Amino acid sequence: MPDPVFLASLYRRHAPRVLATLIRRLGDFDVAEEATHDAFAAAVSRWPQEGVPDAPVAWLIRVGHRRGIDQIRRRQTARQHAHLLIPDNDAAEEARVIEDDLLRLLFICCHPALSMPDRLALTLREMAGLTTEQVASALLQRPAALAQRIVRAKRRLRTAGIPYEVPEASDLPARLSDVLGVIYLIFNEGYSCSDGERVVDVHLCEEAIRLGEALAGLLPWGEVFGLLALMRLHHARREARQDALGELVPLEEQDRRRWDGRQIEIGLAWLARALALTPVGAYTLQASIAAVHAEAPSAEATDWDRIVRLYETLLRVQPSPVIELNRAVAMAMRDSPDAGLALLDALAERHRLDDYHLFHAARADLHRRAGHREAACHAYERALALTVQEPERRFLSRRLAALGRADG
Amino acid sequence: MQYVALVYYQERLIEAMSERDWHDLNQECLGCVERLTEQGHFITGRALQPVESATSVRRRDGETLVSDGPFAETKEQLAGFYLLEARDLNEALRLAGGIPPARLGTIEVRPVRELPPKDETGDPS
Numbered sequence: 001m002p003d004p005v006f007l008a009s010l011y012r013r014h015a016p017r018v019l020a021t022l023i024r025r026l027g028d029f030d031v032a033e034e035a036t037h038d039a040f041a042a043a044v045s046r047w048p049q050e051g052v053p054d055a056p057v058a059w060l061i062r063v064g065h066r067r068g069i070d071q072i073r074r075r076q077t078a079r080q081h082a083h084l085l086i087p088d089n090d091a092a093e094e095a096r097v098i099e100d101d102l103l104r105l106l107f108i109c110c111h112p113a114l115s116m117p118d119r120l121a122l123t124l125r126e127m128a129g130l131t132t133e134q135v136a137s138a139l140l141q142r143p144a145a146l147a148q149r150i151v152r153a154k155r156r157l158r159t160a161g162i163p164y165e166v167p168e169a170s171d172l173p174a175r176l177s178d179v180l181g182v183i184y185l186i187f188n189e190g191y192s193c194s195d196g197e198r199v200v201d202v203h204l205c206e207e208a209i210r211l212g213e214a215l216a217g218l219l220p221w222g223e224v225f226g227l228l229a230l231m232r233l234h235h236a237r238r239e240a241r242q243d244a245l246g247e248l249v250p251l252e253e254q255d256r257r258r259w260d261g262r263q264i265e266i267g268l269a270w271l272a273r274a275l276a277l278t279p280v281g282a283y284t285l286q287a288s289i290a291a292v293h294a295e296a297p298s299a300e301a302t303d304w305d306r307i308v309r310l311y312e313t314l315l316r317v318q319p320s321p322v323i324e325l326n327r328a329v330a331m332a333m334r335d336s337p338d339a340g341l342a343l344l345d346a347l348a349e350r351h352r353l354d355d356y357h358l359f360h361a362a363r364a365d366l367h368r369r370a371g372h373r374e375a376a377c378h379a380y381e382r383a384l385a386l387t388v389q390e391p392e393r394r395f396l397s398r399r400l401a402a403l404g405r406a407d408g
Numbered sequence: 409m410q411y412v413a414l415v416y417y418q419e420r421l422i423e424a425m426s427e428r429d430w431h432d433l434n435q436e437c438l439g440c441v442e443r444l445t446e447q448g449h450f451i452t453g454r455a456l457q458p459v460e461s462a463t464s465v466r467r468r469d470g471e472t473l474v475s476d477g478p479f480a481e482t483k484e485q486l487a488g489f490y491l492l493e494a495r496d497l498n499e500a501l502r503l504a505g506g507i508p509p510a511r512l513g514t515i516e517v518r519p520v521r522e523l524p525p526k527d528e529t530g531d532p533s
Contacts, residue, residue, distance in 0.1 A: 113497060161409045161519050163496035171498065 010056065011040055015129040018060045020101035023108075024164055026068040029154045033126075035068030036060075042067075102127075103166045103218045106211075110179040111162050118153040119182045120189070121146055128207050138204050139189065176219065180227050180283065183211050187231050205235050216270075222277030225270045226284030232267030233290035236260040248395040252299030264294045285314040304334035321351040322358070329362050337370035357386035361396065368403065377403050410451065410520035411492045411500040416484035417513025419458050436508040444492070449503055453490035484513045491520070 015036060022032035039060040053059040109122040124135045136146040156162075167175040190204025212228045240258040243249055271291055274284040289310045296302040311327035324347055332340020344363055353359040364379035380400040387393050422430065437455070444450035462478040478485070487509065494500035497517070504515040 113501075159519060159521075161411075161494075161496045161500070163498055165496075165498070167498065171502070 007040070007044055010043075012129050014057050014060060015040070016105060016127050017057055017102060018064055019126060020105035021061050021098055022064050022068060024097070024101055024104060025065055026072070027164075028072075029157060031068050031071055032064075034071060035064040038067040039064035100166050100218075102214065104164050106179055106215065107166060107175060108157060108162060108164055110175075110182045111157070112175070112178050113160055113162055114153055114156060116182075116185070118149060118156070119178075120186060121149050122153050123182055123211070124186065124204075124207065125150055128211060130207070138207075176221060176223070179215065180223060183208050183215070184227060184231070184283070186211070187234075191234065205231070205238070209235065222274045222279075223281040223283050225274035225277070226281055226287050229267045229270035229274055229287035230283050230290055232263050232270060233287060233294050236263035236267060236294065242391070246391070247398070248391045250395070251293065256298070259294070267291070267294065280313075280317075282314060282318040285310055285317060289314075302333070304330055308334055321347065321353060324351075325353070325359060325362060329366070332366050332369075337366040340366045341370065355386060357383050357392075360386065364396075364399070368399065373403055409494060409496065409500075411494055411497075411504075412518050412520060413453075413490040413492055413500070413504040413507060414486060414516040414518070415455075415488040415490070415507060415509050415513070416482070416516065417487055417509050418483065419485050419487070421512055422487075433508060440506060440508055441490075443506075444490070444503065449492050449494060451491040451493055453488065455488040456486060459485040487513070 018039060019032055019036045022035050023029055026032045026035060042063050043056075043060065047053075106123070106127050109127050110119050114122070120139065121135060124130050124138065125132060130138070132147050132150065133143050136143040139146070141149075166172075186204050187208035190206070190208065209228065209231050212224065212231060216224045216228060236259050237251075237254060239260065240254040240256065241249055241251075249255075267287070268291060271284070271287050274280070274287065289307055292303055292307050292310070307330045308327060311323060311330055315323050315327065325344070328340050328343035328347060331343060341363065344359070344366070347353065348359070360379050360383035364376050364383055367373075367376035367379055377400060380396055380403070384393060384396045384400065387396060425433070441450055441453065459478050463474060463476060464479050465472060465474045467473070490504075490507065492500060492503055494503060497519070500517050500519075504510065504517050507515055509515070
């Protein structure tokens with residue numbers, strides 16, 4: 001007999017699949033969503049008596065499809081929806097098409113015609129199967145505002161004529177990169193929010209990994225594996241990157257025994273699969289860098305030369321001043337803080353970095369290592385003035401205080 | 409569905425172009441229209457005179473107000489439009505990306521809204 005916990009976990013696991021197929025069959029996001037809820041409601045009332053069917057997902061899709069058509073008929077628009085009245089489970093075609101429904105759902109939730117916040121909200125709600133309240137709490141938004149956002153995003157999908165399909169081969173690389181961008185953003189939201197001050201029942205890092213794994217099963221591309229490797233390797237450090245008081249601990253001071261060996265192992269396995277495919281993309285390269293850290297016994301024993309070379313490759317794949325900044329820091333670690341400072345000065349001449357807090361934080365750190373107390377304090381103050389996130393602010397203030405100057 | 413593709417670019421980029429480049433760009437646009445027509449995507453479309461030739465008009469409280477210049481001063485100016493037939497937004501974006509000035513400026517793609525059927529009684533005139 002299904003208990004509420006069983007049904008909640010069933011919903012979480014299967015709702016996206018059921019919804020994904022119903023959107024395609026019913027041709028309307030909202031109708032499909034209501035039909036999905038109806039199907040789960042029917043399960044709650046019938047399964048206790050009738051028992052759980054052998055193929056629960058197929059059962060839910062069948063019931064949902066029927067409810068959806070009833071709903072459309074009630075709206076008296078059946079004339080326009082005559083195409084929906086196909087027999088619902090006998091087409092051999094259907095079995096093949098159904099495989100792609102989750103991909104269709106993911107690609108529509110991450111469509112570039114939607115704003116980034118819309119993509120995040122839709123992906124978490126529809127693709128990860130979270131409730132509006134869960135998504136709102138994870139993204140630090142009010143549920144009413146988030147519900148509004150989702151309604152507007154779905155309206156936009158409809159009026160703009162955004163199709164429910166897996167992109168054509170020619171568009172696939174660019175569209176996949178949009179999807180990966182959304183998943184990585186979800187991961188980073190979780191990474192930067194985990195300051196121990198909030199109580200949430202949803203961990204965005206884990207949601208992002210789950211989404212990535214679902215995608216890897218459907219679309220086994222190198223960059224999908226690369227992103228999964230990157231997320232696992234970063235996630236492995238979650239316990240070590242903050243101390244008992246919830247304060248940020250920089251990579252080199254982290255207690256590496258607290259890194260999660262199991263996560264690292266899984267991350268390295270994804271990385272091996274990613275590296276077996278060409279061309280090697282930006283996520284795979286970033287994961288390779290994270291792997292060098294993961295495999296180093298200590299910060300001093302890190303193969304900085306390899307990290308510098310990986311950053312150089314990454315710069316060719318994806319030129320950006322932020323990556324140049326990271327490379328300069330890695331070169332400072334390999335050679336000397338002064339060498340790094342010279343590189344940062346040269347970088348600042350080519351790019352506008354004066355308002356970028358990490359630029360000043362990196363300069364401050366290198367000055368500190370080189371023993372330039374005045375210059376370090378000055379750079380920490382500048383970084384502090386530009387940083388918004390509380391844990392990072394506290395970290396910078398501590399560094400500043402350690403140099404003998406309080407941050408006023 | 410029908411989509412309007414609005415072509416925007418900075419007119420000063422065009423003004424700075426050589427006679428030859430301007431000629432080539434126009435020929436390229438003609439070729440683009442020809443191709444879209446053959447494929448059944450082109451419904452209509454026109455290139456526009458520079459924005460300095462624009463006049464704006466509005467009616468407030470029964471009065472007509474005419475002013476010189478475009479509706480909005482923007483960094484890129486409206487230079488032309490295409491009315492396209494496309495299966496969905498993905499196809500419309502693919503077609504719009506092939507419009508030559510997409511390289512110079514921006515193409516805004518908007519779905520066309522069908523007006524509701526005309527009321528049968530109560531003609532407003």
